[in-house]
Amino acid sequence: MSIAITDLFAERESERYSLHARYLNEQLVRVLKTIGFDKGYVRGVGQYLYDRHGERYLDLLSGWGVFAIGRNHPTVRDALKQVLDGEFPSLVQMDVSALAGVLAERLLRYVPYADKVFFANSGTEAVEAALKFARAATGRPGILYCSHAFHGLSYGSLSVNGDPIFRTGFGPLLPDCNEIPFNDLDALERALASRKIAAFIVEPIQGKGVVMPDDGYLAGALELCRKFGTLFVADEIQTGLGRTGRFLAVEHWGVEPDMVLLAKSLSGGHVPVGAVLTRKWIFEKVFDRMDRAVVHGSTFAKNDLAMAAGLATLDVIQSEQLMQNAERTGARLLGAFERMAQRHELIGEVRGRGLMIGLEFGAPRSLKLKASWNLLEAASRGLFCQLIVIPLLHEHKILIQVAGHANRTIKLLPALTITDADCDWIERSFDAVVSDAHRVPGAVWTLGKTLLDNAVRASASG
Numbered sequence: 001m002s003i004a005i006t007d008l009f010a011e012r013e014s015e016r017y018s019l020h021a022r023y024l025n026e027q028l029v030r031v032l033k034t035i036g037f038d039k040g041y042v043r044g045v046g047q048y049l050y051d052r053h054g055e056r057y058l059d060l061l062s063g064w065g066v067f068a069i070g071r072n073h074p075t076v077r078d079a080l081k082q083v084l085d086g087e088f089p090s091l092v093q094m095d096v097s098a099l100a101g102v103l104a105e106r107l108l109r110y111v112p113y114a115d116k117v118f119f120a121n122s123g124t125e126a127v128e129a130a131l132k133f134a135r136a137a138t139g140r141p142g143i144l145y146c147s148h149a150f151h152g153l154s155y156g157s158l159s160v161n162g163d164p165i166f167r168t169g170f171g172p173l174l175p176d177c178n179e180i181p182f183n184d185l186d187a188l189e190r191a192l193a194s195r196k197i198a199a200f201i202v203e204p205i206q207g208k209g210v211v212m213p214d215d216g217y218l219a220g221a222l223e224l225c226r227k228f229g230t231l232f233v234a235d236e237i238q239t240g241l242g243r244t245g246r247f248l249a250v251e252h253w254g255v256e257p258d259m260v261l262l263a264k265s266l267s268g269g270h271v272p273v274g275a276v277l278t279r280k281w282i283f284e285k286v287f288d289r290m291d292r293a294v295v296h297g298s299t300f301a302k303n304d305l306a307m308a309a310g311l312a313t314l315d316v317i318q319s320e321q322l323m324q325n326a327e328r329t330g331a332r333l334l335g336a337f338e339r340m341a342q343r344h345e346l347i348g349e350v351r352g353r354g355l356m357i358g359l360e361f362g363a364p365r366s367l368k369l370k371a372s373w374n375l376l377e378a379a380s381r382g383l384f385c386q387l388i389v390i391p392l393l394h395e396h397k398i399l400i401q402v403a404g405h406a407n408r409t410i411k412l413l414p415a416l417t418i419t420d421a422d423c424d425w426i427e428r429s430f431d432a433v434v435s436d437a438h439r440v441p442g443a444v445w446t447l448g449k450t451l452l453d454n455a456v457r458a459s460a461s462g
């Protein structure tokens with residue numbers, strides 16, 4: 001007997017929004033409907049999504065960075081089928097997994113200064129492990145993190161989250177976690193001087209807003225951490241595995257962290273996974289005696305499906321030269337957006353590396369545009385970006401969103417498999433929508449008024 005999942009999907013997919021509104025997160029459904037993102041995709045292949053009518057969309061969100069090798073990659077599917085068909089002895093617990101050993105070996109080839117791997121089931125679990133390991137290894141309580149940082153939403157990672165929107169209402173959080181500004185070495189040094197800080201955790205390029213480190217920042221931070229006996233933890237959950245054109249983003253700045261965190265795309269887009277790559281002495285401080293052999297862990301970590309997906313992902317990144325493609329197409333897009341910024345006053349700044357690119361919009365100079373911009377921004381900070389992302393989806397079939405709450409930056413985080421034809425598609429579409437946004441009155445600003453009216457109506461009706 002088999003359960004007819006394909007038939008079930010076909011029969012019920014049109015009910016997805018009502019099912020979610022009823023049994024899951026209704027607010028998310030409201031958001032999707034308000035901005036017309038309720039497209040009902042029925043298929044995903046590579047960097048593309050397809051709706052019920054067979055219309056193709058270019059996905060620049062890639063599931064918040066999960067689909068670096070594209071959706072439903074045949075190599076990952078084949079690896080997973082082999083595990084299932086092979087009836088592998090996964091999760092014996094009182095034994096160890098061969099595939100986990102091999103995946104650890106292969107990951108460490110890319111990060112030769114690390115010696116050990118701890119596997120988890122998600123990004124936030126990798127962060128939790130790193131925070132615990134840092135305290136255990138140093139015997140210190142303190143954790144430093146940066147403003148606007150995002151490291152996940154469970155209690156440890158929420159305690160090092162630099163955005164109040166995520167923290168509000170969930171306190172008290174972990175003690176001894178302190179925020180410092182990103183790109184501020186003086187603030188870091190002042191905080192480290194107490195010698196009570198176990199770890200400094202940082203995203204090499206901040207995901208919320210695509211904020212780049214100043215050139216000497218990460219190397220300077222590492223040097224300060226060494227000086228004060230603090231561990232440097234690089235959260236590469238979004239930036240890692242080739243996204244920025246190198247295996248790890250820290251490689252651009254010659255930095256060798258004490259711990260490196262991976263997740264998202266290591267899953268091959270199929271089986272959630274997280275990993276902490278760390279130095280041996282840190283690992284041995286945690287797992288220091290036989291009776292502490294399982295002092296930290298998680299039931300599903302190292303399961304064979306996740307390990308096989310990870311192995312297949314590394315193989316695809318190498319064999320399809322995806323790091324090189326990320327570097328080349330990323331440089332092409334950055335160049336195109338910088339030229340666009342010179343033509344369009346609403347584009348304030350273009351930032352990024354490889355295929356992690358942010359386009360920040362800012363207050364225009366010309367009077368007519370300024371009046372409309374100010375009206376919108378006064379009503380809701382960051383709303384302007386929706387005037388860009390909505391027509392990108394509806395008129396140009398490009399799926400993209402802003403890089404955080406009340407943020408004026410739109411982030412491109414596509415699959416690393418995108419082609420020159422996709423880059424043409426992106427450049428053409430952005431140019432058209434941003435050009436339209438410079439016309440007042442025009443369709444883009446009419447959409448702004450509609451969104452504002454809807455928001456007012458929604459808040460009036462509760």
Ligand SMILES: Cc1ncc(COP(=O)(O)O)c(C=O)c1O
Nearest residue numbers: 122123124150151152207237238
């Ligand atoms: C830099 C970074 N760290 C950690 C996380 C949390 O990962 P997960 O959602 O798998 O828990 C994310 C997720 O967006 C992330 O971008």
